[in-house]
Amino acid sequence: MAHNSRVAMVVPWSILMVLVILNGLVQEVSAAGECGRTPIGSAAASLSPCLGAAKNARAKVPPACCAKVNALIRTSPRCLCAVLLSPLAKQAGIMPATAISIPKRCNIRNRPAGKKCGRYTVP
Numbered sequence: 001m002a003h004n005s006r007v008a009m010v011v012p013w014s015i016l017m018v019l020v021i022l023n024g025l026v027q028e029v030s031a032a033g034e035c036g037r038t039p040i041g042s043a044a045a046s047l048s049p050c051l052g053a054a055k056n057a058r059a060k061v062p063p064a065c066c067a068k069v070n071a072l073i074r075t076s077p078r079c080l081c082a083v084l085l086s087p088l089a090k091q092a093g094i095m096p097a098t099a100i101s102i103p104k105r106c107n108i109r110n111r112p113a114g115k116k117c118g119r120y121t122v123p
Contacts, residue, residue, distance in 0.1 A: 034082035036075075043072070043079050044088045051092065054084075054099035066106035073103060073111055081117035096120055 035043045047054075050065035072080045083089060084099045097120055103111035104123045115122045 034076070035079035038079070040079075040082060040086055041088060044083045044086060044092075047072070047083060050099070050102055051094070053102055053105065054089075054092075054094040057095075057098045057101060061102055061105045065102065066108065069102055069106060070108050070110075073108060077112045077115070085118045 034040070047065070047068050049062050049068060052059045053061040053065055069080065072083075084094065084096050089096070089099070096118065100117055100120045101123055104113070112122050
């Protein structure tokens with residue numbers, strides 16, 4: 001009888017682990033989809049020059065950040081939004097309302113002004 005209860009405990013745990021792994025994969029695929037073939041982690045890493053400006057609205061935005069944001073807006077504006085709202089950004093201490101202002105602070109003319117990024121509107 002002990003053997004049967006042991007099997008009964010192993011099966012639910014294995015199913016739970018599979019569901020957790022699949023959930024993680026689905027989230028990664030859906031996030032990466034906004035950035036084309038580029039994984040969201042790579043897109044986020046490319047914006048590392050923006051870290052200070054994404055945490056502090058009064059910080060000067062470095063030219064390297066402006067160049068990266070401008071390139072991302074040209075190729076995939078939805079990717080920029082996905083990065084800003086990602087768990088990675090949250091872990092890094094990025095303030096979405098502050099980060100979403102970077103294109104304006106960089107004087108990027110072709111920014112998607114007025115477009116929604118989650119609950120935030122691009123200025």
